[in-house]
Amino acid sequence: METKNMNDQELENVTGGEFCTVNTGDSRDAAIRSYPGLNAPVVATLPNGTVANTTGRFTFADGRNWAEINYPVQGWIKGAILGYDY
Numbered sequence: 001m002e003t004k005n006m007n008d009q010e011l012e013n014v015t016g017g018e019f020c021t022v023n024t025g026d027s028r029d030a031a032i033r034s035y036p037g038l039n040a041p042v043v044a045t046l047p048n049g050t051v052a053n054t055t056g057r058f059t060f061a062d063g064r065n066w067a068e069i070n071y072p073v074q075g076w077i078k079g080a081i082l083g084y085d086y
Contacts, residue, residue, distance in 0.1 A: 017053070018053070019051050019052070019053050020053075020054060021049060021050070021051055022046045022051075022052055029046060030046045030077055030081045031045055031077070032069065032073055032077055033076045033077070034076070036059050036066035037061045037066075038062045040076065043075045044075065046077075053069060053071035054067050054082065064080070065084055067082055
């Protein structure tokens with residue numbers, strides 16, 4: 001799935017928790033999964049520095065916190081990658 005850059009007007013219509021920056025802690029891209037869990041299919045990857053928007057939905061699966069995002073793609077990401085590791 002290819003990500004799309006949105007203009008300021010389109011970004012105003014993105015709703016949810018908050019904008020966060022992807023940081024995997026190394027050179028790997030972040031996997032965006034179709035549902036929370038390590039066995040969930042990867043629907044996209046996001047490089048470090050990408051801004052993602054959370055929906056405000058979080059869950060715990062496979063020993064990790066997960067956050068749902070709706071920008072720049074829809075899916076689930078490990079919470080720690082967005083700074084949510086609690």
